[in-house]
Amino acid sequence: MNKKQIIILGGGTAGNIFSHKLVKSLNTDEWEITVIDRSPIHYYQPGFLFIPFGIYRPEDVVKNKSELLHPNVNQVFSEIDRIVPQENNVYLENGSALKYDYLIISTGVDIAPDEVEGMKGDLWGLQVFDFYSFDGAVSLQMAMKNFKGGNLVVHVTEMPIKCPVAPLEFAFLSDYYFKRNGYRPEVNIHYVTPLPEAFTKPEAAKVFGNFLLNKNIKIHTDFNIAAVDNENKNIISWDEREIPFDLLVTVPTNMGSEFIGRSGMGDELNLMPTNQATLKARNFDNIFVAGDATDIPTSKAGSVIHYQAEVIVQNLISKIKNNPLNAKFDGHTNCFIETGNEKAILIDFDYENDPTRGRFPIHGLGPMSLLKETRINHLGKMAFKWLYWNRIIKGKDIPFSS
Amino acid sequence: MPEYIEKVKFDDEGYLENHEHWSEDLAKTMAEEEGIYDLTSRHLEVIYAIRGEFAEKGEAPTLRRLTKVHGFPTKELYQLFPGGPGKKAARIAGVKKPHGCI
Numbered sequence: 001m002n003k004k005q006i007i008i009l010g011g012g013t014a015g016n017i018f019s020h021k022l023v024k025s026l027n028t029d030e031w032e033i034t035v036i037d038r039s040p041i042h043y044y045q046p047g048f049l050f051i052p053f054g055i056y057r058p059e060d061v062v063k064n065k066s067e068l069l070h071p072n073v074n075q076v077f078s079e080i081d082r083i084v085p086q087e088n089n090v091y092l093e094n095g096s097a098l099k100y101d102y103l104i105i106s107t108g109v110d111i112a113p114d115e116v117e118g119m120k121g122d123l124w125g126l127q128v129f130d131f132y133s134f135d136g137a138v139s140l141q142m143a144m145k146n147f148k149g150g151n152l153v154v155h156v157t158e159m160p161i162k163c164p165v166a167p168l169e170f171a172f173l174s175d176y177y178f179k180r181n182g183y184r185p186e187v188n189i190h191y192v193t194p195l196p197e198a199f200t201k202p203e204a205a206k207v208f209g210n211f212l213l214n215k216n217i218k219i220h221t222d223f224n225i226a227a228v229d230n231e232n233k234n235i236i237s238w239d240e241r242e243i244p245f246d247l248l249v250t251v252p253t254n255m256g257s258e259f260i261g262r263s264g265m266g267d268e269l270n271l272m273p274t275n276q277a278t279l280k281a282r283n284f285d286n287i288f289v290a291g292d293a294t295d296i297p298t299s300k301a302g303s304v305i306h307y308q309a310e311v312i313v314q315n316l317i318s319k320i321k322n323n324p325l326n327a328k329f330d331g332h333t334n335c336f337i338e339t340g341n342e343k344a345i346l347i348d349f350d351y352e353n354d355p356t357r358g359r360f361p362i363h364g365l366g367p368m369s370l371l372k373e374t375r376i377n378h379l380g381k382m383a384f385k386w387l388y389w390n391r392i393i394k395g396k397d398i399p400f401s402s
Numbered sequence: 403m404p405e406y407i408e409k410v411k412f413d414d415e416g417y418l419e420n421h422e423h424w425s426e427d428l429a430k431t432m433a434e435e436e437g438i439y440d441l442t443s444r445h446l447e448v449i450y451a452i453r454g455e456f457a458e459k460g461e462a463p464t465l466r467r468l469t470k471v472h473g474f475p476t477k478e479l480y481q482l483f484p485g486g487p488g489k490k491a492a493r494i495a496g497v498k499k500p501h502g503c504i
């Protein structure tokens with residue numbers, strides 16, 4: 001008997017989780033599961049934040065995908081060229097086709113610096129950096145080390161971005177870094193955002209706004225970048241404001257994978273239109289979408305995927321049995337935000353509920369304070385790496401589940 | 403205040419509560435509140451694009467969508483709606499404030 005095929009596109013955080021969960025939930029005599037990814041290396045992306053400050057070394061954030069994916073899934077390492085949903089085929093770069101009965105798209109988002117004029121200009125890699133890619137984070141470490149004064153501009157190009165708190169954390173950690181190495185009086189830190197305040201959620205925005213103020217970081221809001229002027233070392237907004245930089249650390253536009261656009265399936269950011277409750281692709285009946293690749297209104301974060309995965313597995317099984325899709329994702333997100341000084345904040349919210357103050361019982365780690373800067377939250381953030389490698393991407397429970 | 407404005411309701415931030423209560427006359431008045439005294443046919447093209455998408459999706463398009471999907475160059479949008487085309491144009495178009503993202 002020919003086995004039925006489930007193909008998982010992308011073997012990142014989500015792809016890994018599904019490789020483990022599906023092997024456990026489906027009869028592997030009946031189902032064959034395949035993961036396709038362009039690269040054999042898995043990056044622990046939350047660790048990219050810490051590399052520029054020398055807190056993590058590059059080797060702390062890389063592992064081989066083949067060690068992490070479940071051994072009972074097929075691993076194909078190739079660039080995905082396109083999906084032809086009418087044929088139920090995925091085409092690879094070399095032209096070969098793989099047929100699927102069900103597809104899970106989890107190809108994430110990546111930086112697209114070419115979207116802004118001049119961003120990838122002469123100063124890219126010299127005075128203009130990103131920390132959302134491994135290469136960016138690693139080369140920024142030297143630039144931070146050599147920076148002895150002037151304007152450090154931490155900049156967000158356009159929303160949505162994955163881990164929307166990471167640029168704030170970068171600003172906070174920069175303050176701490178330059179205080180420790182003694183250059184803080186010479187370094188002006190600017191935080192530049194297209195949002196009207198420091199963060200998307202008003203309650204949390206207030207808290208972060210105060211942190212910026214207390215750390216003497218100047219915030220520039222509603223800044224929609226039009227161009228990076230490499231000659232005069234400015235960033236320029238569409239309403240013609242200019243901010244000079246000596247070191248620009250930018251989060252470029254985050255876009256879904258290009259093949260989604262090539263397949264004619266995505267929106268203007270190559271994100272997949274996805275039902276926010278069932279996580280099924282809105283226009284396709286045998287396709288589910290997980291993680292950063294969706295267009296749903298929740299944060300793009302590893303912890304979110306952990307909550308999504310169970311919903312997708314249940315709904316996939318319902319779909320296979322021709323039952324209604326009853327499992328619903330509630331938008332649950334939580335994350336730790338490093339604030340410097342070896343402290344951190346924890347926020348937790350979903351589609352309905354904004355982040356609130358309070359305490360949050362975390363199994364094994366004790367109660368963590370929400371929206372309050374504490375040392376225990378910092379330890380939680382640091383423990384996240386272990387949780388990520390050992391539990392999250394293996395599809396196991398994590399102590400945050402509530 | 404003209405009668406057509408008295409009847410309609412606005413939320414705390416000045417956005418129309420029901421997009422069906424919108425009219426071009428109302429748009430003119432709201433545009434003036436935003437400092438736009440000459441609401442041209444080009445303004446209206448943008449406004450109708452926003453209204454069309456809102457009716458379909460329940461959400462105003464982002465600036466990127468106005469540019470990439472509806473074909474209005476960003477530069478021009480800033481000229482038409484100085485300061486903040488996303489929010490201003492949505493208000494004048496009588497739809498809910500764009501959420502922004504999370």
Ligand SMILES: Cc1cc2nc3c(=O)[nH]c(=O)nc-3n(C[C@H](O)[C@H](O)[C@H](O)COP(=O)(O)OP(=O)(O)OC[C@H]3O[C@@H](n4cnc5c(N)ncnc54)[C@H](O)[C@@H]3O)c2cc1C
Nearest residue numbers: 010012013014038045046080108163257291292301302303
């Ligand atoms: C700086 C930074 C800090 C972060 N901090 C946190 C944090 O503190 N907490 C948290 O929960 N999350 C954090 N995140 C976010 C988290 O890393 C992502 O949300 C998560 O990894 C997304 O998982 P995913 O499976 O959707 O995508 P990814 O893990 O990005 O995987 C996508 C995979 O698809 C593959 N792929 C894409 N296109 C193709 C193609 N055409 N052909 C073949 N393969 C392809 C890629 O190679 C990749 O392996 C952070 C991210 C960054 C960048």
